[in-house]
Amino acid sequence: MDGIRRISRRKLLRTGLGTGGAALAANLLPVLPGPQERPAWAAPAATGGGFPDWSRFARIADATFDEDADPTRDMKPVINALKAQNVSVIELDTILSHWLTDAEFTQHLGKIKEFVGLAHGAGIRVVMYYPSLEVISLGGEKGRSFYKNGDGKSWVQRSLDGKPNVFYGSVVVWVDPGDESCWVSPNSPWREFYLGRVKALAGTGLDGIWPDVPIYFDGVLSWCDASSWAAAAFKADTGLRLPAKADFADPVFRRYVEWRHRNLLQWQLDIAAAGRSANPDLVTFHETVSMDYQYATSIGLDGAYLRQAEGVSQVWEVDILGLYDGMRHATATDWTCLISMYKYARAASGTKPAWAFSYGWQADDASLVMAELLAAGCNPYEIKSPFKSDSTDLAMRTRMYAFVSAHQERLYGATSAAAVGVYHSSSSRDFVSPSPGTGMFANAKAPTGVKDWWSGGSPEESCLQQEWLGEFRGTVKSLVFAHIPFGIVTSPGLTAADLAGYRVLMLPNLQAVSDAEAGVLRDFVSGGGTLVITGPAPTALDHVGTARSEYALADVLGFRKGDPLPTSRENRFGAGTCRYFKSLLGRAYLSATDQASADTLLGPVRAAAPAAVTLTGDRRIHLEVGRLGDDTIVQLVNFTQFGDVPAAFRTTPATCSVSLTVPEGKRVLAATVSSPDAASPAPRPVTWRMTGAATATVDLTVTQYSLLAVTLG
Numbered sequence: 001m002d003g004i005r006r007i008s009r010r011k012l013l014r015t016g017l018g019t020g021g022a023a024l025a026a027n028l029l030p031v032l033p034g035p036q037e038r039p040a041w042a043a044p045a046a047t048g049g050g051f052p053d054w055s056r057f058a059r060i061a062d063a064t065f066d067e068d069a070d071p072t073r074d075m076k077p078v079i080n081a082l083k084a085q086n087v088s089v090i091e092l093d094t095i096l097s098h099w100l101t102d103a104e105f106t107q108h109l110g111k112i113k114e115f116v117g118l119a120h121g122a123g124i125r126v127v128m129y130y131p132s133l134e135v136i137s138l139g140g141e142k143g144r145s146f147y148k149n150g151d152g153k154s155w156v157q158r159s160l161d162g163k164p165n166v167f168y169g170s171v172v173v174w175v176d177p178g179d180e181s182c183w184v185s186p187n188s189p190w191r192e193f194y195l196g197r198v199k200a201l202a203g204t205g206l207d208g209i210w211p212d213v214p215i216y217f218d219g220v221l222s223w224c225d226a227s228s229w230a231a232a233a234f235k236a237d238t239g240l241r242l243p244a245k246a247d248f249a250d251p252v253f254r255r256y257v258e259w260r261h262r263n264l265l266q267w268q269l270d271i272a273a274a275g276r277s278a279n280p281d282l283v284t285f286h287e288t289v290s291m292d293y294q295y296a297t298s299i300g301l302d303g304a305y306l307r308q309a310e311g312v313s314q315v316w317e318v319d320i321l322g323l324y325d326g327m328r329h330a331t332a333t334d335w336t337c338l339i340s341m342y343k344y345a346r347a348a349s350g351t352k353p354a355w356a357f358s359y360g361w362q363a364d365d366a367s368l369v370m371a372e373l374l375a376a377g378c379n380p381y382e383i384k385s386p387f388k389s390d391s392t393d394l395a396m397r398t399r400m401y402a403f404v405s406a407h408q409e410r411l412y413g414a415t416s417a418a419a420v421g422v423y424h425s426s427s428s429r430d431f432v433s434p435s436p437g438t439g440m441f442a443n444a445k446a447p448t449g450v451k452d453w454w455s456g457g458s459p460e461e462s463c464l465q466q467e468w469l470g471e472f473r474g475t476v477k478s479l480v481f482a483h484i485p486f487g488i489v490t491s492p493g494l495t496a497a498d499l500a501g502y503r504v505l506m507l508p509n510l511q512a513v514s515d516a517e518a519g520v521l522r523d524f525v526s527g528g529g530t531l532v533i534t535g536p537a538p539t540a541l542d543h544v545g546t547a548r549s550e551y552a553l554a555d556v557l558g559f560r561k562g563d564p565l566p567t568s569r570e571n572r573f574g575a576g577t578c579r580y581f582k583s584l585l586g587r588a589y590l591s592a593t594d595q596a597s598a599d600t601l602l603g604p605v606r607a608a609a610p611a612a613v614t615l616t617g618d619r620r621i622h623l624e625v626g627r628l629g630d631d632t633i634v635q636l637v638n639f640t641q642f643g644d645v646p647a648a649f650r651t652t653p654a655t656c657s658v659s660l661t662v663p664e665g666k667r668v669l670a671a672t673v674s675s676p677d678a679a680s681p682a683p684r685p686v687t688w689r690m691t692g693a694a695t696a697t698v699d700l701t702v703t704q705y706s707l708l709a710v711t712l713g
Helices: 071-084 102-121 190-202 228-238 251-278 295-299 332-348 363-376 394-406 408-412 426-431 467-481 515-526 585-592 595-608
Strands: 060-063 089-092 125-131 134-137 166-168 180-183 208-212 283-288 312-316 354-360 379-384 420-424 487-490 504-507 530-534 568-573 576-581 613-616 621-628 631-638 654-661 668-674 689-691 695-702 705-712
Touching: 060 071, 060 379, 071 102, 089 102, 102 125, 102 190, 125 134, 125 190, 125 283, 190 208, 190 251, 208 251, 228 251, 251 283, 251 312, 251 426, 295 426, 312 332, 332 354, 332 363, 332 467, 332 487, 354 363, 363 379, 363 394, 363 621, 363 631, 363 705, 379 394, 394 408, 408 621, 408 705, 420 467, 426 467, 467 585, 467 595, 504 515, 504 595, 515 530, 515 568, 515 576, 530 595, 576 595, 585 595, 613 621, 613 631, 621 654, 631 654, 631 695, 668 695, 695 705
Parallel strands: 060 089, 089 125, 125 208, 208 283, 283 312, 312 354, 354 379, 420 487, 420 504, 504 530, 530 576
Antiparallel strands: 134 180, 166 180, 568 576, 613 654, 621 631, 631 705, 654 695, 668 705, 689 695
């Protein structure tokens, strides 16, 4: 890793293509219209409607072919093998990462069409992988390349001091020594060129497009894009010149940070619209590497901005601790970080399918990672780290995907029963105490003998060092360990509908907030909800980090900026209540599992939203609860083998009891449990006992993952 974030681990094919010049279109698309024409959070509705069932129930795997591949001899066996592994969607990754001439691209379309036809004949859908802002030139360091001999030198992303965003092999795992990686500006003529090729791909019969890396890559430079193309777009959108340097004290730089999110949002929307213009049934899944942590700030890609757009969603690249170790040496806190990432992915995709990477190193750690993915409601894309062309273990994939297929309605059709929401503030992430680390996991120190650890060994990478993220992640950890079901609520485009069903909304260290957000939060409390807000400056900044003259929620908090800041405060507002705590209670729990901090933080939660489903057992059993018709769906993931320090991976079955409050007039008709750890994915009956007249309890032993369904009638 060497301090460079992993974006995508592609299998780069050596086919000899991509060595010619590129005949690229040269006319520039219009720059983004100004904010008066497109509000900051607006996501135009697609014309192609929602997502089809095949995408909602997707079980995904990678496939490829060489340019001399014969359909019968080479393509069909690959497709048949994936079908036997219970794969329902193929991510087709061929040579589109490479610098291709128009002739080479056109020739390749024929091969894609042949592959798609065979896959459809086998009942499998195909989504085409196509990097959206990176062009790789094979042998480009010493030979011809897109940057040196094509249009790359004009279209490349540039840092604030004018350096081009281009590098040569060995910097990242997917660019081989001697090859060139050139990152282009989405505001340059590349825009029209790429959208034209997306339209051509849509005509091959593909079911979807998988654009990768719609980011301002920061592997060699920081704070791109400051090219002339971006400068013109920024000026048109904001009326401002680009900042001269990165400085969070500079209001123009903060506007630039926020603008980059919206600029990449529009790029993603335009790609999806281009595909649908050629094929109205085409869906788009953007590969998104930035999760709930700080990385979205530095690369510009905030996946939650896409939440409300129709016909376009994400493939979330949820990373693991070790490039060649998976989650085998995680701590329990690291595991709650992984839970947070998957739950953020599900929330940031809104009501659309949320596809997600399911990384592993060996079969047992891979299946446990996938268990958390399923519990969060995501669709699995199972691969072995670091290259997505391989499965961690084919028998494991086949078994897990069979389980997903057998229970797809329960996994993806159930409605969350969580009464507690945790608010993820993109603005607070960007502007509250910016620091250099990403915060992906907690343990930044690699265990002895483990190479390519996520942090590169740098302590500043840990979420323990992040003021805002540490409070957010600690709040998640406190809820997981307390077995309180919860959902994550993302901030861009927040509406009252996003808070429907929640009785409590937790606002970890919420400082930066727009007026519109504040209005939605105010209405939530006034209507009877409970807010729990922590931190030293509650709603003291606007959405671009500028200090407010007064707290945005001063009336809800019950105190003003000029008042002494209370240690804690309970304030009735309308029909609801706001509970405020000055201390970063979540961060204290994240770093030391300080139970007193968790009890204080969760006291208002337990009072306002007593859980209808409870679990008695080890706090490292993750509980999720949903409802599907008359069924209460309970998902349990066992990570009890993880402690405060990394240790050798093992699977240790854990016993627990799940209790369900039976509503008046109802009774339990049946209870079944299913598990991919069992010999069959089929549900098997389990006994329940009544405790009093209104509580049904089921005793279970969970190996890695169990799905309990309790039917009421």
